[in-house]
Amino acid sequence: MSERLEDIAAAMVADGKGILAADESSGTIKKRFDVIGVESTENNRRDYRELMFRTQEAMTKYISGVILYDETIRQKAADGTPLVDIIRAAGAIPGIKVDAGAKPLAGFPGDTITEGLDGLRERLAEYHKLGARFAKWRAVIDINDEEGVPSGYAIDANCHALARYAALCQEAGIVPIVEPEVLMDGAHDIDTCYEVTKVTLLQLYAELNAADVVLEGTILKPNMVIAGKKSGTKNAPEEVAEKTIRLFRETVPSAVPGIAFLSGGQSDEEATANLNAINAIGPHPWKLTFSYGRALQAAPQKAWAGKVENVAAAQAAFTHRARMNSLAALGKWEAELEKAV
Numbered sequence: 520m521s522e523r524l525e526d527i528a529a530a531m532v533a534d535g536k537g538i539l540a541a542d543e544s545s546g547t548i549k550k551r552f553d554v555i556g557v558e559s560t561e562n563n564r565r566d567y568r569e570l571m572f573r574t575q576e577a578m579t580k581y582i583s584g585v586i587l588y589d590e591t592i593r594q595k596a597a598d599g600t601p602l603v604d605i606i607r608a609a610g611a612i613p614g615i616k617v618d619a620g621a622k623p624l625a626g627f628p629g630d631t632i633t634e635g636l637d638g639l640r641e642r643l644a645e646y647h648k649l650g651a652r653f654a655k656w657r658a659v660i661d662i663n664d665e666e667g668v669p670s671g672y673a674i675d676a677n678c679h680a681l682a683r684y685a686a687l688c689q690e691a692g693i694v695p696i697v698e699p700e701v702l703m704d705g706a707h708d709i710d711t712c713y714e715v716t717k718v719t720l721l722q723l724y725a726e727l728n729a730a731d732v733v734l735e736g737t738i739l740k741p742n743m744v745i746a747g748k749k750s751g752t753k754n755a756p757e758e759v760a761e762k763t764i765r766l767f768r769e770t771v772p773s774a775v776p777g778i779a780f781l782s783g784g785q786s787d788e789e790a791t792a793n794l795n796a797i798n799a800i801g802p803h804p805w806k807l808t809f810s811y812g813r814a815l816q817a818a819p820q821k822a823w824a825g826k827v828e829n830v831a832a833a834q835a836a837f838t839h840r841a842r843m844n845s846l847a848a849l850g851k852w853e854a855e856l857e858k859a860v
């Protein structure tokens with residue numbers, strides 16, 4: 520495979536393919552395992568991720584790359600094969616989460632700043648040796664109007680960190696996924712999400728340009744424009760699509776090859792329906808696909824429940840969600856296809 524950043528980025532958003540975000544930190548995967556009654560041991564985490572990476576149909580047809588956590592990129596399958604080799608054998612690209620998480624921002628209650636820049640150059644060099652060809656850094660922007668969250672300072676600081684991360688990635692021959700996630704946890708309406716995401720994306724691209732990042736060798740991982748969960752409002756996919764695309768046209772340069780959405784707490788089908796509606800109103804200047812964690816994995820996790828005898832059912836559930844999202848990335852998904860299963 521080509522090692523040019525532009526070629527790697529293009530492969531990550533190839534037609535009908537998207538990214539599996541399997542980079543849950545040890546704390547987050549424990550929360551997911553708690554739900555299905557599985558103890559979060561190193562072997563259980565390995566077994567679970569191995570079953571996904573060995574799902575032939577999903578991995579070869581619908582998944583372009585997998586975001587891994589530090590433990591997983593070093594792990595071997597039960598038969599001794601490095602998990603990275605299993606991903607590559609399926610024709611997918613291994614990637615790595617490199618941020619150290621969002622921490623409270625001093626002086627700004629309610630805001631967070633994502634840490635992890637110290638020593639990043641050395642870590643990226645090691646991850647490149649381990650096989651990673653793209654990376655992910657997630658900034659978290661919460662919305663709480665009454666508390667004045669987010670502050671402009673928090674947005675600026677997070678975008679500055681994203682740009683420094685992206686420049687270091689490109690120096691190491693690694694495509695940066697830049698992820699400024701405006702959370703959908705709040706009680707805000709869809710237009711507030713639009714405004715906050717707009718300020719964030721404008722600042723992000725100002726910082727990426729200031730840091731001399733080559734946009735053709737980056738992928739954007741944003742939230743959709745959508746009302747907060749606590750608002751009690753469910754926006755129709757057509758409204759999410761229209762506002763999301765209008766926002767991106769105002770803020771995301773067409774030099775960016777692809778936009779791979781996070782699911783952010785949307786239900787499986789909601790995340791698929793919204794992505795489909797977004798692509799149905801194309802053509803667009805960028806590829807628009809998925810980089811889902813929860814919306815790809817909730818179903819297989821439930822089907823697996825930690826039992827060897829459930830591996831085939833879990834793989835079938837993963838293949839189904841991956842196929843539905845692949846169709847949505849092409850604007851060819853229909854709700855009827857969900858019922859067929």
Ligand code: 13P
Binds near residue numbers: 698784811
């Ligand atoms: P969700 O799709 O579950 O939001 O996770 C994607 C991700 O990688 C968040 O950083």
